[in-house]
Amino acid sequence: MSARDVITDTSGTHLPVESRDLFSLIARNGAVSRSELERLSGSSRTTVVQRLGMLFNANLVRETEKVLPTGGRPSKLLSLNEEFALIAAVDVGESQTRVALTDLTPKILAEEVFATDLDDAPTSILEQIAACLERLLPQVGRPMDDVIGVGLCLPSRIDYKNARVFGPSVMHGWYDFDIRGWFRDRYDIQVFADNDVNLMALAEYKTYWPDEDCFFFIKAGTGIGGGFISCGEVYRGGRGAAADIGHIQLDLPNPPLCRCGKLGCLEAYSGGWAIARDLRAMGIEARNARDVINVVKRNVPEAIQLIRAAGKGFGEVTANVVSVLNPNLVVVGGTLAEAGEHLMAGIRELVNQRCLPLATQSLQIVKAKSGDRAGILGAAHLVFEEQLAGVGRCRVGERGHMAR
Ligand SMILES: [Zn+2]
Known part of the structure; x- marks a missing residue:
């Protein structure tokens, strides 16, 4: 019986559904005590002990060294066994693709990077990703059957439900391509794909801000994107285009033409390509956000x-987001965030000027901490959430949610 059989089988053949629900609770909440599991599941001690026995037998959970002071006999906290299975995480970028195998922490166990040209056919890039995975598996000494899912981080708008690229994007040849079907035909494996900014937001939240479950993430790079975490999950909106702030119009006297064909978009004023355009007009060579930061x-x-003015553009849009969604935290990532206070000052100024005190009095506006592995870690977290944590099924505080 492979790890994938145990995790993906929802019929109860390998593991009774009730034990799976208990497992989801442990996956979702991290280290928990037996008494906490009784409370969260609404089940009796005898029932929890019996279902836990099945999870221990299947090697899905383990006792940690952490002990909960109970006053009586010390009780070790339980967590899932992070080594039980693997996740395949893939970050497809405009110039390179990173492929990794992670454990369930998720910690990267092995990875490979190859140069990418997004004008290539999707099948060509997917073949290279598959070849990478097949080279990485022997490095960690595990079979493909131990991989419980593939997470794809893509630089495009994504129809999340169907894992397909949609709308205008840099991934021209991928429009409506059946990525999920391609992987299913080869490995019979589940695939989840999402927009790169959503997954950077997810990684930043899970890694650095797990207690701030309502936050807004801005990717300030050559282009501009946004991601919103609500109640601890990525908020995608109706078709996956939520928080796409790059093409919101600013109130400008001479609105510049955007790549999308409209006038005065945030991206045409504050994006790395727009600042580079303005630098070239002044005789200073720059092509993208990296060049801008170097200057x-x-x-x-x-x-x-120019970067201080760009910060005010971000601030104008962020003020509207804060007024509508009331996040506790605004995190600014992407290459332009390396400008530090030159960029952040304008964002803080406009948000504080335009929003009501109730929305700003406990609001933090900070630089992202994630490095260049944010996309791949976000992809691994996505698979974990979908396959193990039972997103939307078992939450802390929802007592009596499961069958007794
Ligand atoms: Zn635009």
């Missing part, structure tokens, strides 16, 4: 002035 770091006054 800012040389303390070139024109570049600093």
